[in-house]
Amino acid sequence: MIKGNVWKYGDDVNTDVIFPGKYTYTISDPKEMAQHALEDLDPTFASECQKGDIVVGGENFGCGSSREQAPISIREAGASCIIAKSFARIFFRNAINAGLLVITSADAVDAVEKGDTIEIDTDKGLILASGQTFNYPPLAPEVAEILECGGLIEYTKMKMNA
C-alpha cells in the first residue's frame, strides 16, 4: 500500500523540464539529481516533495530525451510513484528500470488535484482518491518482474547468476 500527497502537472511533461540537459554530464550522484527534479517546470517540487508523494501527469509524461536521470531524480526526491494518462515509451522503461512504479490511469488523473492525499493498493491494482476507486491495468509479467527485483540492475544480476 502506498499513501502520499499529489503533485499534479499537465500533458507532455518532457525530460528537459524534469532534468535539464545541461546537468547530464556534470551530475552523477542521485541525491544531487534530486535537487534538480522538475526544476524548469516546478521549482518548489525538489525542496518540498515528501517521501511517498505521488507525481501525477497528463498524456505523454516524460517525452523527449532518453536520459534516465529524469525518473531517477523524481524517485530520489522522494516520490513513490507516477500516475499519468500515458507515458512516453523510453521514460516508462527508464522508470521501471529505476524501480519506480508507473501507473497509467486517465480517470484517476482527472479525479485528483494538487495536495490531495491518495492511496494505491498495488496488490489489487487500485487507486483510492477523492472518495472514488480506480482500477489500473497490471504491467506485463516480464516488466513487472524487473520492477519486483527493484529495477534492471538487480534483475540483470539475478539473470547473470541464474
Place this chain on the structure above:
Amino acid sequence: MGQTFSEKILAKKCGKPSVQAGEIIVVEPDMVLSHDNSAAISKTFASMGAKKVRFPDRIAIILDHCIPAASDKHAINHKTIRAFTEAQGIEHFYDINTGICHQVLPEKGLVKPGSLILGSDSHTTSHGSLGAFAAGIGRTEAASIWATGSLWLRVPETIQVHLTGSFSPVCSAKDLALKLIGDIGSDGALYKAVEFVGPAIESSAIADRMTLCNLMAEAGAKNGYVMADATTREWLAKRGVTDYETVVSDPDATYDRKLSYNLDELEPVVACPHNVDNVRPISELEETVHVDQILLGTCTNGRLEDIQIAANILKGKKINRTTRMIVFPASHEVYRAAMASGDLMTLSEAGAVILNPGCGPCLGAHQGCLAPGEVCLSTANRNFKGRMGNKDAAVYLGSPATIAASALTGRITDPRDVVAQGVSS
C-alpha cells in the same frame, strides 16, 4: 495474415517464427549504440557485477555530446570511456574526431537493413532510414545488453505514411516531419512504428530519410523506417556494406493507421516554443519573430545536403547584423566534404561561425547556449523549455532553407520569399 517490417525483424531477433504487435519479447540486438553517456553506463555495468561485455563487436560508442570536453568533468567522462573501450576490446569506438553518433554509425557501415539497433539515445530512430529496426532505450538498458546481450521489447503497431510529390528545399523532409508531428501530436505515434512509403520516398535521398526517421522520436514513435531499396543499396555499397537481408512489410500486413501527404501541397513550417508539435506554417505566423541565434546542424539536419541548401541561399550575401549563425556539420566526413565543395567557405564568408562536428548547444551543453529572453531558430529536433541551456529562452525549429533565409533578414522568414527575390543561386 501478413506481417509488418517490425514484426518480421523482431521475430528473427527473438528466435520465434512470428510475433504480433503488442507481444513482449526478449531480443538480441545486432548493435547497441551509446555516446558520452557510456561512462555512466560502464559504472552501471560494473554495479551489475559484470566483468566482460558479452559481445564486444555488437557495441558502438561514439563521443559526440560534449566534444572537445567543455570542462574537467566532461574530460574525466571521456577518459573513463576511452579506458573502458580499451579494456573491453570494443573496436567500434570513435573519439572526438568523428561526429554525431547518428551520423557516424551509418557512415562506418554499422547500420544494415534488416538489423536491430538499440541505442541509449532517443534519436536512435534515425537508423530506420537504412531499413533497420532502430529504437532508443535507457542507459541501464544499454548496460544490461553489454552484460547479457539481450533486452525486452514490445512489438509495435505500425502507422503507414504515404508520400506523393517530391521533396525540395522549400518543402523538405524537415517540413514534412514537423507537419506530421503537428498533425498527430507529440504522442501521436507513442509506442508505434512509422513506415514511410510512396513515390516521394522512392525518389528521396538517404539524407531526407535520416531526417524523417530522426524526427519520429518527437511523435513518440518507437521506430521510424524506410524499407531498403536501390537508393539504400547504392549508399551502403559506397561504404562497403553488401552483406544484409532486406526486410519489407507484406502487402496484407495490418496497420494501426494510414496517413498520406502530397509534398507539393505543403509549405514551409516551424515548430514554435516550447513543444515540437506546436507547428505553424511560416506564412501564418502572426507577428515578426526576431532571431538572436541561428543553428545549422545536429543529427536532424547537419548533412552535406543541408549545408549546401543553406550555402546556396547565403552565397555572396551577409548574415543580418542583428543575428548570429553557428554551423555544426554532423560528422567529420560531412565537414571535409563541405570544405571540399566550398560550402563552408561560403557560410564563413557570409558571417557564420563554423564549429566542430558534435551535438553542440542542441542539448544546452556548450558552444552556443542561450541567454534569458533570447530566441534561437534551429535545424535541431527539440525545442523544449530550457533545452538550449536557459528556461527563459525560446527555440523555434525549421528546415535548412528556412534558417538560411532567416539569417539574411534576422527574423523567421519563409524561404520562398528569399528564393522569389533571386537571392538563391
